[in-house]
Amino acid sequence: MAADLETRLRLARPADGEPTAEATARALRAFSRRRRGRGRSAVAWVTRTPRGRLLGVAVLLAAGGTGVAATLLPGGGGRATPVSRGAITAEWGPAFAVAPVFPRGQIPKPVAGMDPSGAVLVAWSRGRRIEVRRRPPDGPWGPTTRLSGIGVGTARPEVAFADGGRAAVVVWRERMGGRVIRRVLRLPDGSVAGVIQRRVGTRYVVVARRWSATGGWGPRVQVSPDSSGNRRDMSDLAVLGRPNGAFLIAWPHAGRIQTRTLRADGGLGDPQEVTPPRAGEVSEPVLADRGGTPLVVFAHRERPVWSHDGAVMASAADGPGWEPPVRLGTGLALNERPVVAARGSRILVAWTSRSTGTPMGIVVSEHAGGTWSPQVRISSPRREAYSPGAGFDRAGTAVASWSVGAATQVSTRAPGGAWTAPAGVSRAGLTGAYSPEANPVASTGDGDLVLALGTRGGLRVADWRGGRLGGPVTAAGSTGWQFGYSGIAAAPTGSAALLMTTFSEDGAGISVTIREPAGLGRDKEAG
Amino acid sequence: MTTPRRSLLCIATLALAGVAGCGGTDAPAQQATPSAWRTPELQPPTTPPAAARIAGLPGGRVVAVWATRPGGTPSRLLSAIREADGTWGAPRQVAPREPVPRTGVRVTANRRGQAIASWALWDRPSGAVFAFTQTATMAADGTWGPTQTLSRGTNGLAETGVAHLDDGTAMVVWSGSERRDGSYHPGSKAALRVRGRWQAGRVIGDGQRYQLAAAAVPSTRSIVTTWERFDGNTKRRLMSQTWRSRGGWTPPRAVSGPSDRPQEMTTAANPAGWIIAAWGGGGRGLHIAHRSPTGGWGTPRTLLSSGYLQGLTASLGDDGTAVITATIWRGATRPVRLEAWTVTANGAPSRTVLSRTRIGTGPGNRPSLPSYSSAVNLTAGGGAAVAWAGPTQPQDRSTPVITVTPLDGSAPTTVPTTGDGVVGAIRLTGTRDGAELLEWEVQVLTGNRTETYRASRP
Known part of the structure; x- marks a missing residue:
């Protein structure tokens, strides 16, 4: 029993403050005991159950998180396959486990992308290696492919498509070198007090592998020109599909955002940098396409501590380089990533702000007509809001969603109009404990939006079409608990994919549920 | 075996946040003209x-x-x-x-x-x-x-x-x-x-x-x-x-009383064997006890009967004279005070209010305690001084000066800080020839690094 207790204590704090397997199990047990049917509406549920609000805030503090739109959007320069619009009425298929259950203590942090034809690419880091799995539009899922070498120590990957889905890329940070220090500690009587073993002197680099429909996976390419010994560098990556099958990759390094183009032939362009006007730490880059010009949005804070709110900066490409960054607003909470939506030359950036003199809320800034608008708070000034999502529909209406404790709310702004009052659309907040930065508003690429909404124990999805939000449908009955959202992607075909991190007593896993036009092979996944 | 004469015993501490108390006197009026501090110098990283x-x-x-x-x-x-x-x-x-x-x-x-x-x-x-x-x-x-x-x-x-x-x-x-x-x-x-x-x-x-x-x-x-x-x-x-x-x-x-229920405690000792223990907080004020090298622990004494504490520090001189510093507050509407008490084993405590300020507003419009950095220097002659910086609110970007307040009623002096950053730890010590050394860290905002500065005066 003592050994068990010691083991539990020693395993109690995995790196980076991730919840332990025990904490996950406890939450699962508590969740399974919770009774359903308590709420009447989103707001009523919050009002009657203050614990729900506390739970939401706790999850937010533990996980944080907003989203990356660009990486989940279809790549630039592609041509959508014409498909009957009626296909969007297709139902969501069963959840498919794309990866086996992870060992206890390992938390998958998957990412997914969908190309214009509806093909899905899922990537994750497992046991210090990067693995991917692809599903063509007509299914079924292909085999798992390991992209990284053995024992290189990888972090969470990012994926993107280009050339209409005929090219894809997976980028990740890889560990290089270092040595292991092993120290045996002995008590005065000579007995062993403990052993400390750690790797030191490690360097990090950004690497990528291209995929093409004709050639499959290409060789590993080191994208970053320099390595870094700072673990915070290159921990957040962004990638954007560009015309002619190229990809633009961005990462933070030594207080600057570095970018580089991975060309279709596998070659690399010259590295470029975005340098903030004041020194500090940059993080959370997001890439978007603003009318054919790349745009990078990132966080900048002078000190990486809780009391120093981050500024949201944006810089547009200027020829081969970047323009001086523009400060969009402040208050970005630590470890939160802004959400970016793009349509033509319009850009909408939303983030979780906590320094507006009110409870944490959702703040947006919009780029239209060549200028950025001042930051505006669109969530209630009286309630804590988190997990923003953003998108544009074909009429140019900006759609933003966020969570308030135990509800998901939506606000819209028609061109030339003002933001509408928040409306509750779901009975639970949408929180992704392990992939918190996945934008819950996915663009189909042709003007429709698909919104992921939270439920208590599962996930719901609603379509935004013709300026209206359709009725939410349950896409996943249960992810183990309500915090399993990991991403959503959509395509002009009407296909959409919902990425989930699942939890069970045995461990965590990765599942994807897909909605696609009828007859495109969903039946192949049964069983 | 000789017992060398020490010119100082100093404990440098980082005192965080504090708030208002009641009563007490502000720092005494100017009584003497102290010598000026030399220009601060950036110290090499090996310092x-x-x-x-x-x-x-x-x-x-x-x-x-x-x-x-x-x-x-x-x-x-x-x-x-x-x-x-x-x-x-x-x-x-x-x-x-x-x-x-x-x-x-x-x-x-x-x-x-x-x-x-x-x-x-x-x-x-x-x-x-x-x-x-x-x-x-x-x-x-x-x-x-x-x-x-x-x-x-x-x-x-x-x-x-x-x-x-x-x-x-x-x-x-x-x-x-x-x-x-x-x-x-x-x-x-x-x-x-x-x-x-x-x-x-x-x-x-x-x-x-x-x-x-x-x-x-x-x-x-x-x-x-x-x-x-x-x-x-x-x-x-x-x-x-x-x-x-x-x-x-x-x-x-x-050592502490049965109903003190201390939230903050600190102790200090000197090479002669004197010990000072201070405890309090939780609205129950501040209490101390002295232990002499030969007489054991004395009866606990109360310095403050009520109030909340933060950043409680204790320092001891060679003769058992102790200086206690803490940030005191009694509620969101009362001023916050950085205070120092000079305490001897048997004499009455002497209290000095070093700074007072209001509770600020932090992120989310929530009350936020200002923070102070402080350090105490006790000399063999019984003199004592507190070097302190603040108040600093969480969103502050710099600390303009460090104030050195003698606890004998002499006039305080100030040392301008350098660079764009907040003062962290402070160390105030003396040398055998009577000079004072003031060293402090600046958490530089531009570049996320820490620098050490030093100033002295004869």
């Missing part, structure tokens, strides 16, 4: 940081010990000796580089010029679950001996305490949860080094406390430890127990 722990050596020298871990590299434990003229020597390695951090560094020295350091070595690079108590001894020539591990994995270990007698007898104390009887129990432990050999740690109390301490009493060749007895949230008491070279351990005794 001990202001947060380094220091101990006085014979001849007016000082030894500093500190841990470093720049940029995720292996942690280093370094020491440096400051000569009597105030110049720091080159750093020396105290213990091998380790891939994990060290915290809770303490150092003390005996009258032979030997020093002993203790610290907690984490079991992982961040968020330690277990830590190991370690110690090393410095010979009179400045060389450090091998590192000795004293504890098996201790959960919650963050601080250590150490005491050193002239004959080499030493004690290291720590607290945390260790495995005992098939489970983990919070407690405080002490390990003794007698005749050159370290003994296994011994449980001295069932409480767990960060501010535990050990103090050597040369006149009786004994070592006194203090810790917190913890019988539940409402039954916390500061305890003390003595180990004598002849006779072993005495039974523990309570």
Whole structure:
């Protein structure tokens, strides 16, 4: 029993403050005991159950998180396959486990992308290696492919498509070198007090592998020109599909955002940098396409501590380089990533702000007509809001969603109009404990939006079409608990994919549920 | 054996946040014209940081010990000796580089010029679950001996305490949860080094406390430890127990009152064997107790009958004169005060209000306590001064000046800080020839680094 207790204590704090397997199990047990049917509406549920609000805030503090739109959007320069619009009425298929259950203590942090034809690419880091799995539009899922070498120590990957889905890329940070220090500690009587073993002197680099429909996976390419010994560098990556099958990759390094183009032939362009006007730490880059010009949005804070709110900066490409960054607003909470939506030359950036003199809320800034608008708070000034999502529909209406404790709310702004009052659309907040930065508003690429909404124990999805939000449908009955959202992607075909991190007593896993036009092979996944 | 005259005993501390109290007097009006501070100078990176722990050596020298871990590299434990003229020597390695951090560094020295350091070595690079108590001894020539591990994995270990007698007898104390009887129990432990050999740690109390301490009493060749007895949230008491070279351990005794329920506690000791303990908080004010080298613990005294505390520090001079500093507040609408008390073993306490301010507004419109950094310097002649900076609100970007306030009523002086950053730890010390040295750290906002500055005056 003592050994068990010691083991539990020693395993109690995995790196980076991730919840332990025990904490996950406890939450699962508590969740399974919770009774359903308590709420009447989103707001009523919050009002009657203050614990729900506390739970939401706790999850937010533990996980944080907003989203990356660009990486989940279809790549630039592609041509959508014409498909009957009626296909969007297709139902969501069963959840498919794309990866086996992870060992206890390992938390998958998957990412997914969908190309214009509806093909899905899922990537994750497992046991210090990067693995991917692809599903063509007509299914079924292909085999798992390991992209990284053995024992290189990888972090969470990012994926993107280009050339209409005929090219894809997976980028990740890889560990290089270092040595292991092993120290045996002995008590005065000579007995062993403990052993400390750690790797030191490690360097990090950004690497990528291209995929093409004709050639499959290409060789590993080191994208970053320099390595870094700072673990915070290159921990957040962004990638954007560009015309002619190229990809633009961005990462933070030594207080600057570095970018580089991975060309279709596998070659690399010259590295470029975005340098903030004041020194500090940059993080959370997001890439978007603003009318054919790349745009990078990132966080900048002078000190990486809780009391120093981050500024949201944006810089547009200027020829081969970047323009001086523009400060969009402040208050970005630590470890939160802004959400970016793009349509033509319009850009909408939303983030979780906590320094507006009110409870944490959702703040947006919009780029239209060549200028950025001042930051505006669109969530209630009286309630804590988190997990923003953003998108544009074909009429140019900006759609933003966020969570308030135990509800998901939506606000819209028609061109030339003002933001509408928040409306509750779901009975639970949408929180992704392990992939918190996945934008819950996915663009189909042709003007429709698909919104992921939270439920208590599962996930719901609603379509935004013709300026209206359709009725939410349950896409996943249960992810183990309500915090399993990991991403959503959509395509002009009407296909959409919902990425989930699942939890069970045995461990965590990765599942994807897909909605696609009828007859495109969903039946192949049964069983 | 001679007893060198020490010009100072200083404990530099970082005092965080504080708020309003009642009564008391503001800093006395100007009575004398102090000499001016020289222009602050940026110190090279090899200089001990202001947060380094220091101990006085014979001849007016000082030894500093500190841990470093720049940029995720292996942690280093370094020491440096400051000569009597105030110049720091080159750093020396105290213990091998380790891939994990060290915290809770303490150092003390005996009258032979030997020093002993203790610290907690984490079991992982961040968020330690277990830590190991370690110690090393410095010979009179400045060389450090091998590192000795004293504890098996201790959960919650963050601080250590150490005491050193002239004959080499030493004690290291720590607290945390260790495995005992098939489970983990919070407690405080002490390990003794007698005749050159370290003994296994011994449980001295069932409480767990960060501010535990050990103090050597040369006149009786004994070592006194203090810790917190913890019988539940409402039954916390500061305890003390003595180990004598002849006779072993005495039974523990309570130092704090039965109803004090302290939230903040601190202790300080000097080489002569004086100990000062201060505790309070939780709205129950501030209390102290003195222990003389020969007379044992005195009756606890109350400095404040009510109020909340933060950043409680205690410093002791050679003659047992103590200076207590704390940030005091009594509610969101009352001013916050940084205060200092000068306390002798038997005389009436003297109180000085160093600064007062309002509670600020932090993120989310929530009340936010301002923070102060402070350090105390006590001279052999009985003089005392407090160097302090603040108040600093969480969103502040810089601290404009450091104020040095003598506690004898002399006029305060100010030293402008340099650079775009907030003042962190401060160290105020004196040299044998009577000069004062003010060293401080600036957490530079542009570049996320720390710089050390130094100013002096004759």
